[in-house]
């Protein structure tokens with residue numbers, strides 16, 4: 001029979017007393033509601049968002065990080081933050097912008113030779129296959145510095161940044177075509193294309209917008225600028241875009257808010273932009289046949305502007321690439337329905353939302369039935385003949401998202417601070433719910449794809465005012481989670497977002513995401529390739545050539561190899577570190593103080609710190625992740641020798657602190673620890689641990705750690721044979737440390753098996 005060990009008994013005892021304590025301290029639900037002043041509605045809302053400890057969310061949301069230039073990842077319905085992804089801005093925790101590899105990514109985003117270390121991110125877009133989210137890639141735009149970034153969802157890291165060579169700013173990106181062939185990026189404020197100068201007096205003639213179609217190579221996971229093209233458009237101040245799908249596949253839509261082509265000058269007595277840009281009753285929606293434009297580009301008919309292929313307006317007009325339709329005044333969103341048959345546009349200065357019919361638009365185009373031509377010769381379709389319905393949804397409607405139920409949509413209403421649920425087929429309002437306050441975008445689960453999932457809606461509110469604990473004049477943003485599963489919408493949760501103004505969010509069913517937990521050893525995570533600097537344990541080295549020093553090092557619990565690095569003042573130093581861990585979440589960091597160095601080296605990754613050691617001194621370096629019990633000991637010294645210094649300044653004097661008795665004591669401890677390990681191994685292997693993938697990983701990790709103990713044990717014994725008690729004791733200590741790590745992981749695995757009902761499969765052999 002198996003004996004219950006004293007350790008197990010004490011764990012059981014602990015659990016038992018915890019149960020009793022809970023029973024004593026517990027309140028009834030009624031008591032909690034009373035004490036916290038909660039209504040039944042509140043409690044239902046709480047229960048709908050609560051994810052128990054260790055549980056998972058059903059959806060994962062990717063939010064623009066606004067001015068932070070990052071992406072915020074959170075779970076729905078819990079609204080728990082999961083990650084910030086560094087995109088256009090350095091992010092120290094991830095080492096993004098601090099290791100040489102990610103600096104190369106950020107460098108792709110330089111403009112006119114200048115580092116741009118922030119971004120005004122607005123619209124994230126998930127990659128699609130046949131119009132449905134596939135969970136592979138995320139794209140996001142930078143409005144201020146016209147750029148698009150590619151994030152690989154295998155590791156949630158930014159892989160590429162492309163700069164738009166035509167524009168000085170943009171807004172209508174990132175939106176993907178249904179198979180992610182292209183990522184759309186539309187201009188905003190008109191400028192001469194190609195970063196040129198032209199006087200404002202030439203506004204109508206020389207200022208332009210452009211809708212760019214960035215070619216995405218899915219196999220490579222990168223945008224190919226050489227296979228990308230743009231369609232030139234008039235200086236109408238384009239706003240948002242969306243790609244057609246199903247019925248309207250091959251087309252895209254972009255609206256505009258200043259088709260007046262007005263230029264302000266308030267300082268010289270002219271009426272401001274805001275007045276001049278809202279004179280007309282309508283603006284103009286751009287309807288673009290991108291498939292046709294692609295064909296013209298492939299036939300070599302595009303002209304090159306600052307290296308980018310551009311289909312000029314006259315060619316676009318002549319070849320049936322570009323059409324215009326009057327749309328509600330100062331519109332914001334343009335949202336294509338899941339079947340591609342309707343395009344919903346809201347005018348900020350109109351209380352109506354307009355539903356355009358793709359069938360009608362296509363009919364007019366096919367019959368070449370144009371109402372007129374604009375000043376640039378672009379065919380303009382008749383508004384009434386293109387419209388399906390106009391529906392009054394409230395004051396200041398902006399964006400629309402689609403429900404799982406056909407014909408049902410949700411529109412954000414900025415001035416009225418509400419979400420309106422309505423039926424666009426029949427043109428009737430179904431429900432409204434107040435939000436707090438002044439909503440911008442809104443988002444339903446996979447709501448801009450071909451298969452919206454319904455269930456939840458997130459309202460992205462511009463003003464938080466009285467919703468959260470005050471934190472000074474700059475308030476957090478407010479994301480409100482709304483239950484849309486029933487006929488009446490219900491606000492469930494207010495989440496403050498304290499990292500810039502998120503404009504848009506997309507959410508995907510969590511089961512579609514399959515991120516990896518470790519890299520193949522030696523991976524440069526920023527490029528996704530094997531790093532030329534990958535280093536295996538045992539081949540660590542320092543190579544010098546003139547004034548350049550390359551350190552090839554490794555990281556593993558709990559030491560950095562090498563531990564002493566000696567360089568000369570003025571040397572250019574590269575420290576390449578490879579994390580040898582296979583265990584999940586065993587990330588090590590690396591910092592050298594005063595040199596602005598901070599790496600995040602996840603399991604398997606190789607990252608490089610690059611700096612010029614221009615000031616002599618003694619610089620401790622260490623691991624910045626609390627990775628193990630001996631984390632603080634994960635340290636070393638960078639010795640920057642003063643000019644004219646001598647080499648042996650970095651040498652140490654050997655001490656002789658330990659005697660035979662110390663060695664014997666350490667060996668005794670090792671022997672006792674081995675017994676603990678053996679009993680844990682006995683427990684694990686006698687259970688069906690192979691049915692628990694997490695435990696299988698832990699067992700692999702524990703086995704690694706125990707194997708690492710072999711070398712130090714041998715060195716200890718050899719030193720003991722030579723009666724070098726100093727080194728014998730220290731190596732025996734190292735042997736013990738590996739045992740401790742083994743036991744630590746083993747006990748975690750054992751606890752996991754116990755908590756998850758592992759079954760006994762064999763009786764462990766008697767020791």
Ligand code: CUK
Nearest residue numbers: 122332440441503504
């Ligand atoms: S957004 Cu960019 S101005 Cu409504 Cu898409 Cu906020």
Ligand code: CUA
Nearest residue numbers: 588623625627
């Ligand atoms: Cu590695 Cu702390």
